[in-house]
Amino acid sequence: MKKHKLVVAISSRALFNLDDSHAVFETQGKAAFCRYQIAHEDDLLEPGYGFALVKKFLAINENRPDDALVEIILLSQNSADTGLRIFNSIAHYRLNITRAAFTSGTSPYPYMSAFGAHLFLSTNADDVAKTLNAGFAAATILSGSSLANPSEQLRIAFDGDSVLFSDASERIYQQQGLAVFAENERNEAKNPLPGGPFKAFLAALHHIQTQFDSSDSPIRTALVTARSAPAHERVVRTLRAWGIRIDEALFLGGLPKGEFLKAFGADIFFDDQKSHCDSAAQHVSAAHVPHGIINQQK
Numbered sequence: 001m002k003k004h005k006l007v008v009a010i011s012s013r014a015l016f017n018l019d020d021s022h023a024v025f026e027t028q029g030k031a032a033f034c035r036y037q038i039a040h041e042d043d044l045l046e047p048g049y050g051f052a053l054v055k056k057f058l059a060i061n062e063n064r065p066d067d068a069l070v071e072i073i074l075l076s077q078n079s080a081d082t083g084l085r086i087f088n089s090i091a092h093y094r095l096n097i098t099r100a101a102f103t104s105g106t107s108p109y110p111y112m113s114a115f116g117a118h119l120f121l122s123t124n125a126d127d128v129a130k131t132l133n134a135g136f137a138a139a140t141i142l143s144g145s146s147l148a149n150p151s152e153q154l155r156i157a158f159d160g161d162s163v164l165f166s167d168a169s170e171r172i173y174q175q176q177g178l179a180v181f182a183e184n185e186r187n188e189a190k191n192p193l194p195g196g197p198f199k200a201f202l203a204a205l206h207h208i209q210t211q212f213d214s215s216d217s218p219i220r221t222a223l224v225t226a227r228s229a230p231a232h233e234r235v236v237r238t239l240r241a242w243g244i245r246i247d248e249a250l251f252l253g254g255l256p257k258g259e260f261l262k263a264f265g266a267d268i269f270f271d272d273q274k275s276h277c278d279s280a281a282q283h284v285s286a287a288h289v290p291h292g293i294i295n296q297q298k
Contacts, residue, residue, distance in 0.1 A: 005071055006204040007115055008057055011108075011122040012076040012086045014141050015054060016045035030105065037082035045089040049141045049285065050121050053268055056154040058096055060208065060218045069208050073115050074100035075108035077124070112136045118201045125290065132291050137201040139270050139287035142277055153220055155265050156205065157284075160225035160235055162272035162292030164202060166194035169234075171293045185231040192241040193234060197291050198270060199242070206244045220247045222264050228253030258283040 012018060021040070025033035054072050061068040072095070076083060080102045090097050101111040109131040112120060120131045120138040131138035161170040173181035202221065209217045223246050227235060232251045239246055250260050257276055261269050262283040269280045270287050273294055277286040 004069075004204075004207050005116075006057075006069060006208060007071045007073060007117040007119075008054075009073050009075045009108075009112060009115065009117040009120045010050050010054060011120075011124060011127070012074060012078055012083070013123045014048055014050040014121045015074070016048045016051065016086065016089055018045065018048070034079065034082050037078070037085050041082075041085035041088060043085070044092055045085065047093075049123070049143060051093075053121075053154075053285065054095065054097075056152075056267060059152065060154065061096070069211065071099070072097050073117065075111060075115075075117075075120060075122075076100065076102050077105050077108060077127075078102050079104040109134055109136070109138075118204045119198075121287065125288075128288075129290050132197055132289070135197075137198045137289075139289045141268075141285070141287045143281035143285050151265055152218075154218060155220045155222070155267050157222040157224045157261055157264055157266040157269040158198060158202065159269075159271040159273075159276065159289075160223055160227060161193075161196070162294065163196050163198050163270050163289050164223065165196045165199075165235075165238065167196070167272075167292030167294075168194055174293050182231060185227075185234050189230070189233040190237060191234070192238040195242075197289065199244075202246075203242070203244055209245060222246070222248040222250065222266070224250045224257050224260060224264070224269065225252065226254050226257075227251050 021033060021036050024036045057070045057072060060070050074097055083102045101108050107127045107130050109127060112131060118137060120136060121141050122128050123141060125140045128138045128140045158164050161167060169181060169185060172184050205219055205221060209219055228251050248264060256279055258280050261280050266284040268285045268287055270289050271277050272289045272292050274288050277288045280286040
């Protein structure tokens with residue numbers, strides 16, 4: 001596996017709509033679920049919330065048969081037996097996904113490191129939390145394919161604190177208020193923020209961008225944060241210190257993010273606050289990152 005390849009892991013329920021079979025599992029148990037999947041393994045699955053995103057990731061590899069920049073792997077709590085239905089649908093949609101881990105009901109997050117994965121997308125919040133706690137970027141995808149951006153370019157938007165950056169500054173805001181937060185950010189403006197769970201994922205996206213002319217990049221990124229001036233300076237200096245490119249930065253000072261994400265044309269938006277995700281999901285695909293003090297308090 002190439003050192004600089006971006007590896008994105010996705011669960012079967014994030015890739016395909018498995019609501020019917022999941023309802024069988026919830027109401028009748030694992031054995032009935034297995035029987036259902038085997039009985040329907042030739043039935044085509046409809047796209048799930050992460051399907052359109054996966055298609056765009058894989059499109060980056062077009063015309064690069066010997067030098068793929070992105071790999072998608074499947075991390076699923078299905079068994080290999082019941083997973084046949086999933087791979088039949090993968091084949092139908094001609095998705096170049098060849099690697100998978102089927103864990104028969106246990107959380108698949110331990111395989112993130114073995115696969116060299118940078119990001120895990122799932123509909124299972126517990127799996128996502130375990131993956132984050134293990135030190136990997138992960139998010140619970142809340143909306144998807146029906147909101148897909150028709151542009152061929154993959155557009156990814158991130159919140160700042162607790163996502164790209166650590167929650168150190170967010171903790172000050174939550175515990176001591178806006179005035180103390182603002183003073184701290186002014187005093188620390190020249191000191192880079194510690195990295196958050198999505199720093200390595202952003203760095204991997206940046207590496208792909210460096211393989212293309214900036215006017216022809218298949219990826220465009222944006223920081224969409226509730227911060228405003230003067231707290232913006234530390235963010236700008238942090239990204240500069242990291243040597244990581246961000247294409248657009250929106251400092252909204254607390255304004256709702258949805259309309260701005262729609263204007264950016266985000267294919268997906270990552271935020272640590274569930275309320276922000278729910279608001280954004282009315283306009284774009286959104287994914288919750290259950291990391292940092294906001295989620296610990298809950």
